[in-house]
Amino acid sequence: MSVIKARRERERAQRHQLIITAARELAEAEGWEAVTTRRLAERVEYSQPVLYSHFSGKDAIVRAVAIDGFGELAAHLRRARLANPELRQALHAACRAYLDFATERPALYQAMFVMPTDVKFAHAETPPPLRACFDEFVGCFRPDNARRELFAEVIWSALHGIATLSASGRIPLDIQDERLDFLVTQFIDAPS
Template identity: 45%
Template sequence: MSVQERKQRERADRERLIVAIARELAEQQGWDAVTTRRLAERIEYSQPVLYSHFNGKREIIGAVALQGATELAAAIRNATSKADGPRERVTALAQAYLDYAARHPAVYDALFQLDGGLPYAQEDTPEPLKDAFASLQETLADVAGDTVHPGMFTEVFWASLHGLATLTRTRRLLPADAAERVELLVDRLAVL
């Protein structure tokens, strides 16, 4: 291994460490607790080293969001691959999405609530974000019906899931009715 390859590997390792620590802090204490000073202390590097990897907290949030998009897509695909039939796949998709949002609230915030400097729904949208949307559309296109574009149907279904995730997390909806809400969403929106 060349010196340059070793330095690149070390740099990539530091970036992963920064993202992992930021994510850990955010999940434990919220995003307000994630500061460059605290991150530098936790990773045992100086703030200038941290800034050599990320141009501030916004880019770190973006890196966490990209990691989360990859995980969310995998969770959705895993759940839908185990389900038989369109209704079961859509229900599994909805449940996987809501479970991910509940288990990883800080990552979910990085993805959909905070400014991580990432373009959404544009040509230059990063691949992990496109893939997360594709993981939804792969299942939802089959139940969109003939009168609506599958992409638009996916956006509306996703917006509904996002609303359920957000309102449940902020205790505006009773968690006990979560399964019934998913069933209602699937029954009303999906053409089965």
């Protein structure tokens, strides 16, 4: 590959990431309704045609933000899990990390789990960053547990419910630790 072609590809990748970052920042500051191709083009200081050369539209941008978020969440979960070698503590820490992530990054969480995208869960086409998140929950169970993927899926689903209901104010935050203790106990003590 020529030096010029390599530089162009690097610049394209940087522009691509710049658009994703700008969309995420704008959504966190003003909500996803504020994220339009016109506003993004202004924010990244490129024309709309340049933006469309990277993404077909807002849905594609939301998808890219979500995939980026799954990579970030996977790293967050991994740090929490690895910091706690005992399985019960590892699962509790991963669950806490998940809920903290949802609370601290509401627009990103919305792109990942609430807004319509074509990102598939539990499928052959599941993006690697999303699979990495799931694997962090799977890693909280003993390798000889035949139901560890099922447990991970149900825990993730419960956490999503807790995160969504907490964010909307429908359940109080003051007993979040009690919820997590209950959830973890149901799975750590369940027969494998």
